Amino acid sequence: MAYFDLSPLYRSTVGFDRLAALLGEMNQSNQQGGYPPYNIVRVGEHAYRISMAVAGFSESDVSVTIENNELRVTGSIEQKTDEENEEFLYQGIAARSFERRFRLNDHVKVADAYLENGMLHVNLVQEIPEEKKPRQIPVRSGLASSKEGSSKIVEAA
Numbered sequence: 001m002a003y004f005d006l007s008p009l010y011r012s013t014v015g016f017d018r019l020a021a022l023l024g025e026m027n028q029s030n031q032q033g034g035y036p037p038y039n040i041v042r043v044g045e046h047a048y049r050i051s052m053a054v055a056g057f058s059e060s061d062v063s064v065t066i067e068n069n070e071l072r073v074t075g076s077i078e079q080k081t082d083e084e085n086e087e088f089l090y091q092g093i094a095a096r097s098f099e100r101r102f103r104l105n106d107h108v109k110v111a112d113a114y115l116e117n118g119m120l121h122v123n124l125v126q127e128i129p130e131e132k133k134p135r136q137i138p139v140r141s142g143l144a145s146s147k148e149g150s151s152k153i154v155e156a157a
Contacts, residue, residue, distance in 0.1 A: 035094060035096070035098055036052050036053050036054050036075075036094075036098055036100070037052070037053050038050055038051060038052040038053070038100065039051045043123075046125060046126040046127070046128070047111075047123065047124065047125050047126070048108075048123075048124040048125075048126075049121055049122065049123050049124070050071075050073075050102065050121070050122045050124070051119050051120070051121050051122075052073060052100065052119065052120045052122075053118065053119060054075055054115070054118060054119070054120045055093060055095075055118035056077060056093060056095045056118070057075050057077055057095075057115070057118075057120075058115070059115050061075055061076060061077045062074070062075045062115065062120055063075070064110070064113045064120075064122060066104070066110050069103065069104045069105070069106065069108075070101055070102070070103055070104065071101070071102040071103075071104055071110065071122070071124075072099065072100070072101050072102075073098075073099070073100045073101075073102075073120065073122065074097075074098065074099045074100075075097060075098050075099075076097040077095050077096075077097070104124070105126065107126055107127055107128050107129065107132070108124050108125070108126045108127075109124065109125050109126075109127055110122060110123070110124055111123040111124060111125045
C-alpha cells in the first residue's frame with residue numbers, strides 16, 4: 001500500500017492536526033496484517049465489544065492497556081516443546097506474538113476484558129458527560145420575555 005504524505009494538510013489548516021494524525025494512523029493500521037482476527041460488535045446503545053481469536057494464549061500471555069484514547073492489545077507466547085525430539089510435521093495453529101491498536105472515541109471507557117474459549121473479549125462503554133448530552137432549550141414567546149432575558153444577560157455580564 002502506498003504511503004501518503006500529509007504534510008501539505010498540516011500547512012494549510014489550523015486545528016485539524018488531529019484529523020491528519022488519524023489519517024496517518026489509519027494508513028499505518030492497514031499494515032498491521034490480519035492476525036489475530038477480530039470482531040467489533042455493538043451490544044447496546046452505548047456499549048461495544050471487541051472479540052479477538054487468541055487460541056493458545058492464557059491470561060498471563062495477553063495484555064490490554066489504554067493510553068491517550070488508544071486501546072492496545074498485545075500477546076506474546078513462548079514457543080516450547082515438551083520433548084527435545086519433537087518436531088512439527090505441520091503447524092497450523094498460529095501462536096505468534098501480536099499487537100493490535102484501536103483508536104477510541106472520546107468518552108469511551110474499557111469496562112472489562114476476559115478470556116473465554118480462546119476468545120479475548122474487551123467490553124467498551126461510552127459514558128457521555130451531562131454537559132455534552134443534547135438538551136432541550138425552552139422557547140418562550142412575547143416581547144416582554146425577550147426584554148427580560150436580555151436584561152438578565154446584561155446584568156450578568
